Amino acid sequence: MSPSNSPQPFVEKLAASSEANGSLLCIGLDPEPASMPPNMDVATFNRAIVEATSDLVCAYKPNLAFYEALGMAGFQALRATINCIPEHVPVIGDAKRGDVGHTARAYAKAMFEVWGFDAVTVHPYIGRDSIEPFAAYEDRGVLVICRTSNPGESDFQRLPVAGEGGSLPLYERVALAVREWNTAGNLGLVVGATHPDELARVRELCPELPILIPGIGAQGGDLAASVRNGTDHHGRKAIISSSRQVLYASAGSDFAAAARQVALALRESMREALAARSSGATP
Amino acid sequence: MSPSNSPQPFVEKLAASSEANGSLLCIGLDPEPASMPPNMDVATFNRAIVEATSDLVCAYKPNLAFYEALGMAGFQALRATINCIPEHVPVIGDAKRGDVGHTARAYAKAMFEVWGFDAVTVHPYIGRDSIEPFAAYEDRGVLVICRTSNPGESDFQRLPVAGEGGSLPLYERVALAVREWNTAGNLGLVVGATHPDELARVRELCPELPILIPGIGAQGGDLAASVRNGTDHHGRKAIISSSRQVLYASAGSDFAAAARQVALALRESMREALAARSSGATP
Numbered sequence: 230m231s232p233s234n235s236p237q238p239f240v241e242k243l244a245a246s247s248e249a250n251g252s253l254l255c256i257g258l259d260p261e262p263a264s265m266p267p268n269m270d271v272a273t274f275n276r277a278i279v280e281a282t283s284d285l286v287c288a289y290k291p292n293l294a295f296y297e298a299l300g301m302a303g304f305q306a307l308r309a310t311i312n313c314i315p316e317h318v319p320v321i322g323d324a325k326r327g328d329v330g331h332t333a334r335a336y337a338k339a340m341f342e343v344w345g346f347d348a349v350t351v352h353p354y355i356g357r358d359s360i361e362p363f364a365a366y367e368d369r370g371v372l373v374i375c376r377t378s379n380p381g382e383s384d385f386q387r388l389p390v391a392g393e394g395g396s397l398p399l400y401e402r403v404a405l406a407v408r409e410w411n412t413a414g415n416l417g418l419v420v421g422a423t424h425p426d427e428l429a430r431v432r433e434l435c436p437e438l439p440i441l442i443p444g445i446g447a448q449g450g451d452l453a454a455s456v457r458n459g460t461d462h463h464g465r466k467a468i469i470s471s472s473r474q475v476l477y478a479s480a481g482s483d484f485a486a487a488a489r490q491v492a493l494a495l496r497e498s499m500r501e502a503l504a505a506r507s508s509g510a511t512p
Numbered sequence: 513m514s515p516s517n518s519p520q521p522f523v524e525k526l527a528a529s530s531e532a533n534g535s536l537l538c539i540g541l542d543p544e545p546a547s548m549p550p551n552m553d554v555a556t557f558n559r560a561i562v563e564a565t566s567d568l569v570c571a572y573k574p575n576l577a578f579y580e581a582l583g584m585a586g587f588q589a590l591r592a593t594i595n596c597i598p599e600h601v602p603v604i605g606d607a608k609r610g611d612v613g614h615t616a617r618a619y620a621k622a623m624f625e626v627w628g629f630d631a632v633t634v635h636p637y638i639g640r641d642s643i644e645p646f647a648a649y650e651d652r653g654v655l656v657i658c659r660t661s662n663p664g665e666s667d668f669q670r671l672p673v674a675g676e677g678g679s680l681p682l683y684e685r686v687a688l689a690v691r692e693w694n695t696a697g698n699l700g701l702v703v704g705a706t707h708p709d710e711l712a713r714v715r716e717l718c719p720e721l722p723i724l725i726p727g728i729g730a731q732g733g734d735l736a737a738s739v740r741n742g743t744d745h746h747g748r749k750a751i752i753s754s755s756r757q758v759l760y761a762s763a764g765s766d767f768a769a770a771a772r773q774v775a776l777a778l779r780e781s782m783r784e785a786l787a788a789r790s791s792g793a794t795p
Contacts, residue, residue: 259615292611292615294609294611294615294616294618295618297622298618298621298622298625298626299626300626301587304584304587305584325609325611325635326577326608327635328575328608329660330662330663330664332575332577332578333577335544335575335577335578335581336580336581338581339580339581339583343581343583352610352635352637353637353668354635354637354657354668354669355660355662355664355665356663356665356666356667357663358662359662359664374637374638377639378612379613379638379639379642380639380640380641381613381640381642382638383639384640384689385636385682385685385689386637386639388673388685389673389674390671390672390673391671391674391679396674399668399673402668402671406667406668
């Protein structure tokens with residue numbers, strides 16, 4: 230079903246880039262012109278960020294909202310951005326799509342065939358057949374929103390749901406469903422960094438799934454705890470994402486060099502947390 | 513906060529178009545080139561559909577998936593489509609967006625300022641602060657997905673959630689939350705047509721909210737039951753949506769005339785159902 234312009238499965242491509250760069254860091258490419266150096270276009274900005282950091286990351290993650298907000302110029306910038314990312318670094322389209330099956334097929338085509346993303350984020354609410362059209366592209370990753378890092382996270386995600394295993398919060402039901410639906414081995418989860426105990430719980434429920442972990446930096450999540458609680462038992466399969474902290478480290482002409490410094494520091498902190506975890510030390 | 517290129521609030525604009533055209537029918541503008549007459553571009557197709565039906569509908573609803581699947585040409589077709597819809601007919605951007613607050617602001621800007629939609633559909637899962645940036649545009653409508661019409665609907669939406677009022681299915685918790693959050697009077701719900709009893713329950717919980725009701729036609733929902741159970745006690749505030757049944761009534765050069773015939777028949781069936789409802793008759 231899927232075209233073969235990205236023959237290496239997402240999970241393998243992610244493992245390879247993470248290994249090659251010694252990194253769990255994903256940089257969120259979320260362009261906000263007001264935070265960028267004056268008179269700089271988005272594609273030029275993103276290219277400079279990618280050139281300064283592509284040896285330090287496991288993945289890049291453009292969030293489509295920031296491109297859509299710029300109209301046609303935004304779509305052109307997204308195309309240029311995807312094109313400038315080295316082939317061996319996976320690109321996650323953070324689109325948070327979710328619609329019924331017939332329409333989900335159109336979204337999957339947009340994300341994987343038009344844009345060519347290696348993976349995409351999707352909403353769980355509509356259910357299994359809203360996720361399957363994405364998962365049918367077996368070489369691509371499908372990361373299902375499970376637990377977010379925002380004030381409204383508890384409105385629905387923590388509601389107590391009765392069923393097998395007793396009362397569990399809704400986000401754990403989502404994690405268990407995604408684990409069950411992962412027949413092609415290309416599903417994963419999105420779990421924010423701001424509640425390390427809940428991240429640990431999701432990792433316990435889903436030892437095999439890749440977990441995208443946004444929320445470090447601007448949203449206040451704890452990086453060391455994200456590494457400790459989000460990685461699998463090999464210290465892998467956590468995709469720890471930072472956006473503004475890296476992109477806007479400087480608003481001057483040295484923005485790319487400043488971004489590199491922040492990315493280096495984040496990678497180093499992640500390595501230290503991994504080393505401490507492997508040695509059994511507690512923070 | 514919101515720009516004033518659409519100064520009439522969505523709910524008023526919807527009421528006026530529904531009254532003027534005597535219709536609860538919303539046509540979903542979901543272009544699928546394989547179902548269209550040969551060698552016809554999407555913008556031309558949509559313009560012909562709009563010209564043939566704009567006196568019969570309360571709203572149009574382009575689903576963004578079908579435009580995104582066509583790449584840049586799709587975005588241009590969406591722009592041309594929005595531009596050709598008469599000013600007095602509201603346009604609902606069926607985008608099913610949903611992201612954390614900072615990013616939701618970018619999506620709201622895209623939907624309301626870049627595209628200029630009168631209303632948009634959004635996911636509930638991330639919670640209140642993912643909806644507020646849309647609702648901050650007080651002249652626009654924000655329709656929150658509550659209950660969908662697809663095989664996977666029961667995966668999460670019907671899960672039993674404990675809390676005030678005892679155990680309620682998740683979709684009822686969503687309906688109650690949206691009712692509570694509707695401080696600016698511009699929120700609504702999306703409830704599929706395939707479970708009329710559940711549509712009635714949501715209408716009972718939320719007597720004031722507009723409800724977008726997809727799922728008649730191709731998805732098998734009952735039109736008369738949707739009118740009976742989805743309208744408010746004035747026989748209003750139901751937006752009953754059909755896409756493929758209208759758009760692809762004929763695959764030949766008479767497609768627009770055929771679409772008009774189906775739209776006329778749907779409007780007439782809705783009127784009959786409303787009349788039966790008003791007279792207290794049961795089907």
